[in-house]
Amino acid sequence: MLIDSHCHLVYQGLVERQAEVLANARAAGVDGFLNISTREREWDEVVAVAEREPDVWATVGIHPHEADQHADLGREKLLAASDHPKVIGLGESGLDYYYDKSDRDVQRDLFRMHIGVARETGLPLVIHTRDADRDTADILADEMGKGAFPALIHCFTASPAFGRQVLEMGLTISLSGIVTFKNAVELQEFAKEIPAGRLLVETDSPFLAPVPHRGKKCEPAFVRNTAEFVADLRGVNVEELAATTTANFFALFTKAGRKGAA
Ligand SMILES: [Zn+2]
Ligand SMILES: [Zn+2]
Numbered sequence: 001m002l003i004d005s006h007c008h009l010v011y012q013g014l015v016e017r018q019a020e021v022l023a024n025a026r027a028a029g030v031d032g033f034l035n036i037s038t039r040e041r042e043w044d045e046v047v048a049v050a051e052r053e054p055d056v057w058a059t060v061g062i063h064p065h066e067a068d069q070h071a072d073l074g075r076e077k078l079l080a081a082s083d084h085p086k087v088i089g090l091g092e093s094g095l096d097y098y099y100d101k102s103d104r105d106v107q108r109d110l111f112r113m114h115i116g117v118a119r120e121t122g123l124p125l126v127i128h129t130r131d132a133d134r135d136t137a138d139i140l141a142d143e144m145g146k147g148a149f150p151a152l153i154h155c156f157t158a159s160p161a162f163g164r165q166v167l168e169m170g171l172t173i174s175l176s177g178i179v180t181f182k183n184a185v186e187l188q189e190f191a192k193e194i195p196a197g198r199l200l201v202e203t204d205s206p207f208l209a210p211v212p213h214r215g216k217k218c219e220p221a222f223v224r225n226t227a228e229f230v231a232d233l234r235g236v237n238v239e240e241l242a243a244t245t246t247a248n249f250f251a252l253f254t255k256a257g258r259k260g261a262a
Contacts, residue, residue, distance in 0.1 A: 059089040122149075
């Protein structure tokens, strides 16, 4: 049993062959999928996949790239959308200073708004952060000081120092196919030190196909390649890594295990 903790099943590249990519993944032993939202207008479609497929869950939230378009979203809308039984988390939200597609102040405001809703609902926040280690850590520390909330860093590519900081704050770390890339030496070293109970794996499909699928459209079945690679790094077999990361998923996303949500 293996769970893809982060995929975009309604994005181009997957949406056209959604049934096929889900079947491929199930055949590869992947039997849980967290379908991630990035903007308000896709929430209904993202949640609809989860309504249709028993092993798919959904998040609602605003990606930092989309922050400018959602400056006036308001927490009530997010709160209301998060009430759906198959919505088990929030996000992806956070800071992206690499592409800088939205005003940084708006990114930070929306990130804090998502954190507030995570604290209030107890739903974990799926955090996207790129080239923004310092501001992300500062906001997390400040907000944790106001009251704890569950969260994970998805597609972790930041520095080991940042990784240790967020682990200390109680966050979980999710590794994508990037960890399999030949030049990801620092990330591979850090992957060995993440505590077993705080680790997840994901594809972020349709992006970031892991080795040996690089250059292809990424799909959830490929989470197995990332799991095998990470298991090898950590000196455990893939079955053990699959069992651990699956247990971690349900321990973090507690709503996935609730009656009526599965
Ligand atoms: Zn992301
Ligand atoms: Zn994503």
